Amino acid sequence: MSTATVESKKITLRTADNHEFEVDEAIAMEFGTVKTFFDENPDASREPIPLPNISSQYLSIIIEYCKSHLAFRVRESSSSVEDGAKAYDEELIKSLDNESLKELILAANYLNIKDMLDMLNQGVADRIKNKSVEYVRRFFGIENDYTPEEEAAVRAQNEWAFEGVDPDDD
Amino acid sequence: MGFFPDEVILQILSRLPVKSLFKAKTVCKLWYRLASDKYFLRLYNEVSGKNPMLLVEISDSTESKSRLICVDNSRGVTEFSLDFLKDRVKVRASCNGLLCCSSIPDKGVYYVCNPMTREFKLLPKSRERPVTRFYPDGDATLVGIACDLSRNKFNVVLAGHHRTFGHRPDGTFICLIFDSDSNKWRKFVSLQEDNFTHMNKNQVVCVNGALHWLTGGCSYILALDLDYEFWRKISVPDEVSYGTGNRVYLLDYNGCLSLIQISDAWMKIWVMKDYERELWHMVDRVSLRCIRVLVPGIFPITQTGEYVLLATHKHVLVYHRRSRVWKEMYSVKNSATLPLWFSAHGFRSTIFPCD
Numbered sequence: 001m002s003t004a005t006v007e008s009k010k011i012t013l014r015t016a017d018n019h020e021f022e023v024d025e026a027i028a029m030e031f032g033t034v035k036t037f038f039d040e041n042p043d044a045s046r047e048p049i050p051l052p053n054i055s056s057q058y059l060s061i062i063i064e065y066c067k068s069h070l071a072f073r074v075r076e077s078s079s080s081v082e083d084g085a086k087a088y089d090e091e092l093i094k095s096l097d098n099e100s101l102k103e104l105i106l107a108a109n110y111l112n113i114k115d116m117l118d119m120l121n122q123g124v125a126d127r128i129k130n131k132s133v134e135y136v137r138r139f140f141g142i143e144n145d146y147t148p149e150e151e152a153a154v155r156a157q158n159e160w161a162f163e164g165v166d167p168d169d170d
Numbered sequence: 171m172g173f174f175p176d177e178v179i180l181q182i183l184s185r186l187p188v189k190s191l192f193k194a195k196t197v198c199k200l201w202y203r204l205a206s207d208k209y210f211l212r213l214y215n216e217v218s219g220k221n222p223m224l225l226v227e228i229s230d231s232t233e234s235k236s237r238l239i240c241v242d243n244s245r246g247v248t249e250f251s252l253d254f255l256k257d258r259v260k261v262r263a264s265c266n267g268l269l270c271c272s273s274i275p276d277k278g279v280y281y282v283c284n285p286m287t288r289e290f291k292l293l294p295k296s297r298e299r300p301v302t303r304f305y306p307d308g309d310a311t312l313v314g315i316a317c318d319l320s321r322n323k324f325n326v327v328l329a330g331h332h333r334t335f336g337h338r339p340d341g342t343f344i345c346l347i348f349d350s351d352s353n354k355w356r357k358f359v360s361l362q363e364d365n366f367t368h369m370n371k372n373q374v375v376c377v378n379g380a381l382h383w384l385t386g387g388c389s390y391i392l393a394l395d396l397d398y399e400f401w402r403k404i405s406v407p408d409e410v411s412y413g414t415g416n417r418v419y420l421l422d423y424n425g426c427l428s429l430i431q432i433s434d435a436w437m438k439i440w441v442m443k444d445y446e447r448e449l450w451h452m453v454d455r456v457s458l459r460c461i462r463v464l465v466p467g468i469f470p471i472t473q474t475g476e477y478v479l480l481a482t483h484k485h486v487l488v489y490h491r492r493s494r495v496w497k498e499m500y501s502v503k504n505s506a507t508l509p510l511w512f513s514a515h516g517f518r519s520t521i522f523p524c525d
Contacts (some may be wrong), residue, residue, distance in 0.1 A: 006249035
């Protein structure tokens, strides 16, 4: 495969903890917020783009994700490519503890990266689907605002749904 | 505000299986509100609509009872139970997450249920005076269910020739339509002379507020307009009706009518994207070379833009269109008395209410 002779344009991103990441334009355009920024300010590419809500730890994971998936997309679709992309996503989710998974979702939401966000949201859904209600509250940092009577009433609407819960592992 | 904005919570909730969603309603009052919201119901059904599922009855020659299983891409093979109906039933039609089932011991008794939420409704009997029966075997020839997600209602259709007790059949075609809004049956009569194969009857498709059945010999598609109560004929593409030695099946394709044509070497997928002008387009032509051995006994059951799920005597297969790959998803271990395709229905998991 011949390499392009024209140098691809680079864009610099600056994180909340003041790290600068230089990425190919194609990667940066995977971020919905960055793409919108450039669509509205076509001459603004000299300055580093500030991302005050994202820390370098998570931006580097996001950049790796976008690079890998862009590479998968460029290759002709086949069973091995599909399986490869799926395996990458599964490995990524497995490697993230609950805190990192949550932070990545906030970052992907802020940057408006739909595919990554859908994949991460599915990851959370899979992680909590068989867990107890208490576990889910702890996971999301939610206070129970039901009275015991109210909670019992809602639960009684679909009592069968509460059978077969996995033990908490937090 | 919690850790996540509401839109993220909605996206996560929409990816939970129905059972987990019901648990999630007890997490806090905000989640109860979010999960009951109309917008959320549509989002949930949209997300789950992308996952095509296939329901099939496994009958064992050694057991007298049969079981249902559900085969899909994300969960694989799972047991599927309609025990909450407290009756032995046969699945007759499926639409947007609702099933219409007929009672096996009690002829003429029908249920509409959502197997994911376990809600069900026993339909009132469609009694007639003077007493008539569907002909020839007391069972409706055509059974269909139509779910209107936007108007939150459903219709069940029973149609066939009737025979007044003590009289010979006179060719009149009776159509009984149940309306969930009025909770009543209404009836209209027409003159039809169509015949339907087993697969034609099983593969009723609901699009644009009408139910559709392919007729035997694949001459045309019979469409029933539910609002205005009339039957009409929709033509199939010339290549499909004139092709010899082809087997043709009617399926849904993301809310459009679709015909899948199977010959020795090819599977062709046709879609009617323009319903108003009845225009067909062939969206894919799939080589059947690598499953050549299975071709005579393979039946397409349900599809999305990405996948086609098919059933044979003993297997359920999925074809992934983008990567052009066939995968076996299930195979029967024991010697089944009935082929899988015989009882196979397409299904989607939704939270569409039915009571």
